[in-house]
Amino acid sequence: MSQNLIKPGFDVLVFGDENVGKSAILNKYCAGDFEINSEIQRLESKNCNERHKIIQANHENMQVSLWEYQNWAMHGMLPLFFGKPYAIIFCYDVTNRKSFKNISNWISKFDERLIKNFTGILVGNKSDLPRERGVSYNEGKKLAEKLGLLFMETSAEYSKNIDEIFNILLRILALNFDR
Ligand SMILES: Nc1nc2c(ncn2[C@@H]2O[C@H](COP(=O)(O)OP(=O)(O)O)[C@@H](O)[C@H]2O)c(=O)[nH]1
Numbered sequence: 001m002s003q004n005l006i007k008p009g010f011d012v013l014v015f016g017d018e019n020v021g022k023s024a025i026l027n028k029y030c031a032g033d034f035e036i037n038s039e040i041q042r043l044e045s046k047n048c049n050e051r052h053k054i055i056q057a058n059h060e061n062m063q064v065s066l067w068e069y070q071n072w073a074m075h076g077m078l079p080l081f082f083g084k085p086y087a088i089i090f091c092y093d094v095t096n097r098k099s100f101k102n103i104s105n106w107i108s109k110f111d112e113r114l115i116k117n118f119t120g121i122l123v124g125n126k127s128d129l130p131r132e133r134g135v136s137y138n139e140g141k142k143l144a145e146k147l148g149l150l151f152m153e154t155s156a157e158y159s160k161n162i163d164e165i166f167n168i169l170l171r172i173l174a175l176n177f178d179r
């Protein structure tokens with residue numbers, strides 16, 4: 001098989017309030033270790049922006065599409081993901097309690113059909129700001145357990161746990177969907 005052939009891969013959707021660090025997380029991930037094999041395209045719009053990263057899985061090139069949502073106005077396109085392998089990152093800022101409280105609002109937008117069909121992780125970003133922290137690690141973990149989501153704290157600023165988020169999501173997707 002040609003080295004350059006790119007297999008269709010997985011979609012990862014990122015939701016969360018403005019300024020929690022969604023773009024920073026995606027930029028770090030896209031510019032990470034896979035740089036040589038990666039090809040970043042950007043399609044920016046006000047409500048949603050999309051990036052693609054090409055990763056190598058089982059000696060094949062696979063496309064991961066990353067979708068960042070700033071507000072719910074783009075929800076009309078969510079049904080596009082039905083039946084496709086996708087994961088969702090719900091992101092808050094550990095220094096901003098309001099962004100943490102709002103996670104429940106983001107989740108409530110999903111109807112039953114969607115909730116049943118995705119692999120999700122709750123991410124508390126900006127863990128590098130301990131003095132400004134307004135949400136404890138345990139609070140985050142508890143909420144994730146209640147919502148049936150995985151949990152991780154990250155620092156996009158210091159690249160802490162960024163690749164780890166995607167590695168765990170992609171591993172679960174790969175297990176559930178044989179591509
Ligand atoms: N200290 C710190 N700042 C961060 C981190 N992630 C993002 N930021 C900053 O938070 C602000 C908002 O980030 P951005 O990625 O644009 O947030 P978005 O609106 O959710 O996409 C920017 O000034 C970033 O530099 C982090 O992990 N630590």
Ligand SMILES: [Mg+2]
Pocket residue numbers: 022023024068
């Ligand atoms: Mg952004």
